[in-house]
Each structure stands twice: as structure tokens, then as C-alpha cells.
Amino acid sequence: MQANGHASSTSDPARRRRVFSSLWPVLCCLLYAPCVTYSEWYIDELFAVLRNEDARGETSLTQVFSNDFWGNPLWGQSWTHKSYRPLAVLSFAWQFRFLGEELFRPQPLRTFNAAIHAGNSLLVWLLLRRLGLRNWASLASCLFAAHPVHVENIVYLVGRADVLATTGWLLAALAHLEVRRRWQDKNYLPKLSAVLLVLLCSLLAVAACLCKEMGLTLLVFTAGLELVSCKPGGRRLATGAISLAVLALTSFILLAVARFAVTQGSSAVFGYVDTPVQYHESFWVRSWSYLFQHSYYGKLLIFPGDLSWDYSFDALPVLRATWRDLRVLSVCTAYLSLFALISKGLANSRRMLLGLQVVVIPFVPASNLFFKVGVTIGERLLYPCTVGAALVLAALGQSFEKRHGRAWPRRLAVALLGVYLWRCGERVWQWRSSEALYVADALSWPTSVKTRHQLGTVLHQQGRYEEALLEFNASLTILDDNALTDHCIAQIYIETARYPLALERFEKILRGHGVGFSPFNLWMLYVDYGFTLVALGRFEEAIPALEKGLSRNAAVPHGQNALGYAFASLNQLQEAQDVLARGLEYDPENPVLWSNLAVVWMVAGAFQQAAQGLEKALTIEPENRVVIHNVMVLKGAAQSGYLTESPKLDLFFSRN
Structure with a gap:
């Protein structure tokens, strides 16, 4: 009786310490609390959520599973982003049905994002403990929870896909580790159990992939987990682990082929402003520019400085001079550091090697090595990679403390956490409104075409015409051949009755390449051009332009009125x-x-x-x-x- 009482008394403090340890990452997630009050729809949220019939639950499941993330059909003649994420779309649809039309607002949607992130932070804490990194589990999971790049995943609703896909990763990893622990106790891997485990991981991979494309790489991670987690001394277990890894990789290949068949490949046409590197004619310039983007992702992963909602042209200029460009040094530093960590992991730290897998494997779809992505740098794409970064840090820290008995790595990590907490809180505050976000990003990235353009758009909506013109012209100073920005300037001139100046802008657009316009918005150009001609009394020239624009979109009352005005005047x-x-x-x-x-x-x-x-x-x-x-x-x-x-x-x- 005394022995049992003693065991109970010693386990209670340990249980309390575990509970207390798990609370820290959750407390760090309170940094995102202000965003649940933000009522504004940001940028692409209007197209992906508010105006997307799939996300509003107004279409059938069949249509949801045959459309891309933006509600465009995957098959047919219409343009598609190739972003196949039906489960992420359905998460919005389920919230829409639960909340109803009146309560389908950004606030509860962001609350859901924050809650899922808090859950993921707990799963990271649990994963670190299961991997034997108990001493660093709380600190490393706090770094994950407070990482500044996650602000985009939580505040910006489009980033939900990465959060949900990572949840699938973490659940699969925890289930896999629990099953493997039981196998290692027996020093035997049953064939049926191995097949069932691969099947479970395949199902989780499919679910994760239906949230975000990178979820499919879960099976590659599963294979690596088998090889890394296998301890020496058990030949039968090692043989079984290799077999299981082969099964996982085979499943990955089959599912990848199926996914490519559904989306009919992965190539999509992205604008020059969004992804300028792919349009450069030199192979070496493209290659080095993509490698520099990898090094910049590495910087964001470890020590994020100034952040941006969109690193469009010319925030990160291409490496036109290749070897003569000093940024090549950052590429070399990033890859040499990665190889050094891999070497150390292969030598004496399998858990660190596993962490590097979680950094590298989810990043591959965003690397532009195998197919092009629609952004230059996407902070939200780093969400699963930060799980691996937390694992690497915990493995390095615990290994150093065990060998040298010094506490300075922990102090350094605490200092880094302080920086993360400050930067994360600051970034959440910057997202409080579109104007605040674009002003902050324009100060940090004054050569970003889209940032200056979007700030001009916000000022335009507020009726601050002269300030808007300054931002639009600043955007054109960076890239003059941007028809959409010229069109915004022309609209300001129309609204302020400066019709000759508006006409000059339209003539410039028509002489150029129409950058920013595509079949879905080209009607705006012709309707407003025709409107300007009517205002200037050039009715015969105005009629063809107005008819062309209205044939693409008839639901433009001011265009119909201008066309009627022209006919009546004639x-x-x-x-x-x-x-x-x-x-x-x-x-x-x-x-x-x-x-x-x-x-x-x-x-x-x-x-x-x-x-x-x-x-x-x-x-x-x-x-x-x-x-x-x-x-x-x-x-x-x-x-x-x-x-x-x-x-x-x-x-x-x-x-x-």
C-alpha cells in the first residue's frame, strides 16, 4: 500500500509538470487573439471564400471535387490555378452552414484558424515528447506557435489549407510513432500491420493532399520516418522497416499520378508581376534566382525580419549578374548549412535528421524545381516546415546539453522566442486593416509592385485621390508596363472629371501588353475607355468599345447608360x-x-x-x-x- 501511495505521489508532480509544459505553446497562441475581431475581407479572400459558391456551400459535393480552390472548373476551357483543395473549401462550406448567411463573417473563420493552430502547437509538443525530446518540447513548440510567418496562415483565410494539411502530417506522425514503439518492443514488424499502417498513412496523405498539395509528401516523410526511427540491433525489424518504406513510396507514386490526372498536370499560367523569374530567357538566371528564393525561405524560417503579404516584382530582383551578384553568397550559405546539418544528423542525431526531412520534404512543392507555383515567396507555405525547424532545434539543443552540460543554447532559444513573440504580435497588429497592412509592407518593401498598387487601391476607395495617385505612380515607376495600375489611375481621372488625362492612360494601355487584364476582367477596360470617349463627345469611337466591353459583361449600368447616351447623341x-x-x-x-x-x-x-x-x-x-x-x-x-x-x-x- 505504501509503495502504491509513493508511486502516486511521485507521478502527480510529473503529470502536473507535463500539463504545465503543454500550456506554454497554447498561451503563445493568444498572440493571434486580436485577429478574431478583424472584420475586413483581405485580398483573395473575396474570391476564395466570400464569392466562391463552393466555399459558401451552394454547390454539390461533385462540383466541389471537380473545381479548384477558387471555384473554377479543373476541366474545360476556363483558366484554373491547379490548386486542388476541396477539403479546405468544404471547411468553409461547413462553417457557412453552421453559422448561416448572417454570421458568415471573417471573425469566426479566423477564430477557427487560430483554434486549429493552437491544436497543431499541442501536437508538435506531443510529437517532440514522443521522439524523446522532452527537455526541449515546451520551448520548441512555443517557437512553432509564435513563429511570425504563421500570421498569414491564421489571419489570411487562404492560409487555412496549409494549417489543415499540417494537422494531417502531425496525426500521421504520432500514430506511426506509437505503432513503431510497440513493434520495437517485440523486435518484429508484422506484415499485415505494416500494410495497415501504410494504408492509414495513405488515407491521411489523401486527406492532407485534399487540403493542400504538399500533403501528398506525407508518404515520403513516412518512408523517411521508418528508416530514421529504426534502431540498430533488430535485423528483422530493420528489414520490415525497409519494406514498409518501399510500400510508402510506392503509394506516394500512385497517389501522385492520380492527383496529376485529376488536375490534368500542374502547369498553370501566372502573371509576370507575381512570378517574374519564370519569364526570364536565361536558364542560369532562372536557376540562381530560384536558389536565392530558397535561401530567403531559409532566412524566414530561422530569423524572419520584415514580412510581406506578397513578394511581387521587384521586391526580390532576379539574379541577373549570377556570380557577380553578392546574393549568391546567401545561396551558398543556405545550402552549405543544410548539408552540414544533414551530415551531423547522419553521424549522430537521427532525430535531427528527421526534423530536416520535415523541413525539406514539404518545401519541395513550393521550390519551383518540379513545377511553378503562383507566388515568388509565400510565407504561408512555410507552415509545415516550421514543424521540422522546431524538431531540429530541439534535437540540437538537447544533444548539446547532454554532451556539454551547458545551458546557453536554451538561453539563446528563449531570446529567439522573445523576438518571435514581439514580431508575431507586431505582424498581427499590422493585419488589422488593409491600409495598415499595405502601409507597413510598402515601408518595408518599397519596390513591390503589388504592394504599392494595393495601397493605392485602398486610398482610392477612401476617396483620397491624390494620395492614391502617388502610390499608383510609384508602382508604375517600378514596372511601367502594368495596365491594371494605369486603369486605376484612369478611373481616378474619370471620377474627378479629368477626361483628357484618362484618355491618355487608356491609349497607353492599348499600346502595351495589357498586363493585369485577362478574359475575366477585360470588360472593365473597354467599358471605361468607351465611357471616357462619351464624356469627351467622341460618340462614334465610343460605341464599338462599349459594345465590346458590355458583350463580355452586360451587368454594368454606367456602361449601358454611356452607350445609350452615345446612341441618343447620334x-x-x-x-x-x-x-x-x-x-x-x-x-x-x-x-x-x-x-x-x-x-x-x-x-x-x-x-x-x-x-x-x-x-x-x-x-x-x-x-x-x-x-x-x-x-x-x-x-x-x-x-x-x-x-x-x-x-x-x-x-x-x-x-x-
């Missing part, structure tokens, strides 16, 4: 009536459309219809001076039987 009354009536189908409460239609009816002599149109316009906007003028003209015409004064047509502009 006395093509029937065409004007048809177009203005079509505009009212899309915006039935628009006073300008009603007033212009009434003008067409007045000119045609249909005074009764004109009176009805003007009455509708006055009901909507009783203080509209043009409508009031047309009412007075109609009254004079009603008394004399003919128009004694010309009615006025009007334009209005709605930003696209």
Missing part, C-alpha cells in the same frame, strides 16, 4: 431606348438611367412616357439638377406641343 433613338432599358434591368432605381430614357422619349415625341420616366427619376433623387431641368423642358413642351429647349443627357460612373 439620334439613334431606338438603339438608345433599348440600351437604357437594359441598363434599368441591372439598376432599376437609377435616376440617371430613368432621366436619359425620358429624354429619348421626349425627343421621339412620346411625352406621356417621358413624364412617367421623369416622375420615377424625381422619386428616386428629387434634388437632381439635370432631372429638374428635364422636367421643366417637358412642361414647356407640353404647353407648346414641341420642344422649345433641349433636354440634357447625363452620365454617372460606378467604380468596378
Whole structure:
């Protein structure tokens, strides 16, 4: 009885220490708490979540599994990103159904991201303990929890895919280690159990892959885990481990072929602004530039400095001078450091070697070595790699303490954690609004085309036109051939009635390569170009441009109104009536459309219809001076039987 009581008394403090140790990474995750109050939709969240019918649960499962992450069909003539992540999309759809239309807001979606990250931090803590790194489990998992690059995964909803895929990784690794521990106790690996384990890992790999493409590499990690975890002395166990590794790699190849068949390959066309390296004609420039990106990823993994939501042209310029570019030294440093760690792992630290596997293997899909990715640098892509970084750090620290008995590596890691906590909290605060994010990134990365453009867009939306023009022009100073930025400048000129300046921008766009425009948004260019020509009285030139734009997207009331204005000004009354009536189908409460239609009816002599149109316009906007003028003209015409004064047509502009 005394022995049992003594065992219980000694185990309780140990249990309390374990619980206390596991709380630290969860507490670090509180850094992300402010983001659960952020109500703004950021950048691509509008396309991936809010306007994506798949993510809103408005389509069938069949359609979800046949579309890419953005809701575009994988098969057919339409453009597709090749990002096949149906489970990540379904996570949004399930939240939409649970919350309902009224509560489908960014806040609960970000809360879910933060909760999954906290769970992953606990899984990292548990993984480190299962690998025998108990002394460093809490500190290393805290470094994972507070890593600044994770802010993009949690605040930016598009980053959820990486978080979910990593959850699959961690669960598979923990299950694998538990099964292997039991096999090692018996010094035997049953064939049926090995097949079942590969099947389990394959299922988890499929689930992870359906969250993010890199999840498929879980099976390569499984094979490496078998080889690294196998202890010497058990021949039968070693033979079984090799067999299991072969099975895992075979399963990986089969699933990879299946995945490529579903997405019909992995090649997709990405814009020059997003991925300029792939467009350079020199093989050596492309190769060294990609290698430099790898070294920059390494820097972000260990000591992240200034972060950015998008490292577009020309944040990280290509290495045009190759060997004469000093950045080549960072490439050499990164790869020599990696080889040194691999050498040390092969010599005396299998757990560190396992950590390096978790760093390298998930990174391969983002490396541009086998297929092109749609970003220059994507901080969210490092999410699974930080698990490996935590494992490497814990293995190095524990090994050093065991051999030398010194505590300075732990103190260094605590200092690094302090930096992570500060940078993570700062980055979460920078994401509080689009303006705050873009201002911070523009200060850190003044040569990033998209950052300066997006800051200009925010200022434009706020009506701060001159400040927006400064940012748009700064973006064009970096890359002048960017039609989308020129179009934004032209819109400001339209809204401020500087039509000749707007026309100059449109003429520049039409002489260039149309960078930033594609089949889905090309209508904007032609509609606004035609609108500007109408405002300048060049009606015959305006009509073809407006018709071309409206044929691509008819739901543009200000474009329909401008086209009707042009027809009416050329006395093509029937065409004007048809177009203005079509505009009212899309915006039935628009006073300008009603007033212009009434003008067409007045000119045609249909005074009764004109009176009805003007009455509708006055009901909507009783203080509209043009409508009031047309009412007075109609009254004079009603008394004399003919128009004694010309009615006025009007334009209005709605930003696209």
C-alpha cells in the first residue's frame, strides 16, 4: 500500500509538470487573439471564400471535387490555378452552414484558424515528447506557435489549407510513432500491420493532399520516418522497416499520378508581376534566382525580419549578374548549412535528421524545381516546415546539453522566442486593416509592385485621390508596363472629371501588353475607355468599345447608360431606348438611367412616357439638377406641343 501511495505521489508532480509544459505553446497562441475581431475581407479572400459558391456551400459535393480552390472548373476551357483543395473549401462550406448567411463573417473563420493552430502547437509538443525530446518540447513548440510567418496562415483565410494539411502530417506522425514503439518492443514488424499502417498513412496523405498539395509528401516523410526511427540491433525489424518504406513510396507514386490526372498536370499560367523569374530567357538566371528564393525561405524560417503579404516584382530582383551578384553568397550559405546539418544528423542525431526531412520534404512543392507555383515567396507555405525547424532545434539543443552540460543554447532559444513573440504580435497588429497592412509592407518593401498598387487601391476607395495617385505612380515607376495600375489611375481621372488625362492612360494601355487584364476582367477596360470617349463627345469611337466591353459583361449600368447616351447623341433613338432599358434591368432605381430614357422619349415625341420616366427619376433623387431641368423642358413642351429647349443627357460612373 505504501509503495502504491509513493508511486502516486511521485507521478502527480510529473503529470502536473507535463500539463504545465503543454500550456506554454497554447498561451503563445493568444498572440493571434486580436485577429478574431478583424472584420475586413483581405485580398483573395473575396474570391476564395466570400464569392466562391463552393466555399459558401451552394454547390454539390461533385462540383466541389471537380473545381479548384477558387471555384473554377479543373476541366474545360476556363483558366484554373491547379490548386486542388476541396477539403479546405468544404471547411468553409461547413462553417457557412453552421453559422448561416448572417454570421458568415471573417471573425469566426479566423477564430477557427487560430483554434486549429493552437491544436497543431499541442501536437508538435506531443510529437517532440514522443521522439524523446522532452527537455526541449515546451520551448520548441512555443517557437512553432509564435513563429511570425504563421500570421498569414491564421489571419489570411487562404492560409487555412496549409494549417489543415499540417494537422494531417502531425496525426500521421504520432500514430506511426506509437505503432513503431510497440513493434520495437517485440523486435518484429508484422506484415499485415505494416500494410495497415501504410494504408492509414495513405488515407491521411489523401486527406492532407485534399487540403493542400504538399500533403501528398506525407508518404515520403513516412518512408523517411521508418528508416530514421529504426534502431540498430533488430535485423528483422530493420528489414520490415525497409519494406514498409518501399510500400510508402510506392503509394506516394500512385497517389501522385492520380492527383496529376485529376488536375490534368500542374502547369498553370501566372502573371509576370507575381512570378517574374519564370519569364526570364536565361536558364542560369532562372536557376540562381530560384536558389536565392530558397535561401530567403531559409532566412524566414530561422530569423524572419520584415514580412510581406506578397513578394511581387521587384521586391526580390532576379539574379541577373549570377556570380557577380553578392546574393549568391546567401545561396551558398543556405545550402552549405543544410548539408552540414544533414551530415551531423547522419553521424549522430537521427532525430535531427528527421526534423530536416520535415523541413525539406514539404518545401519541395513550393521550390519551383518540379513545377511553378503562383507566388515568388509565400510565407504561408512555410507552415509545415516550421514543424521540422522546431524538431531540429530541439534535437540540437538537447544533444548539446547532454554532451556539454551547458545551458546557453536554451538561453539563446528563449531570446529567439522573445523576438518571435514581439514580431508575431507586431505582424498581427499590422493585419488589422488593409491600409495598415499595405502601409507597413510598402515601408518595408518599397519596390513591390503589388504592394504599392494595393495601397493605392485602398486610398482610392477612401476617396483620397491624390494620395492614391502617388502610390499608383510609384508602382508604375517600378514596372511601367502594368495596365491594371494605369486603369486605376484612369478611373481616378474619370471620377474627378479629368477626361483628357484618362484618355491618355487608356491609349497607353492599348499600346502595351495589357498586363493585369485577362478574359475575366477585360470588360472593365473597354467599358471605361468607351465611357471616357462619351464624356469627351467622341460618340462614334465610343460605341464599338462599349459594345465590346458590355458583350463580355452586360451587368454594368454606367456602361449601358454611356452607350445609350452615345446612341441618343447620334439620334439613334431606338438603339438608345433599348440600351437604357437594359441598363434599368441591372439598376432599376437609377435616376440617371430613368432621366436619359425620358429624354429619348421626349425627343421621339412620346411625352406621356417621358413624364412617367421623369416622375420615377424625381422619386428616386428629387434634388437632381439635370432631372429638374428635364422636367421643366417637358412642361414647356407640353404647353407648346414641341420642344422649345433641349433636354440634357447625363452620365454617372460606378467604380468596378
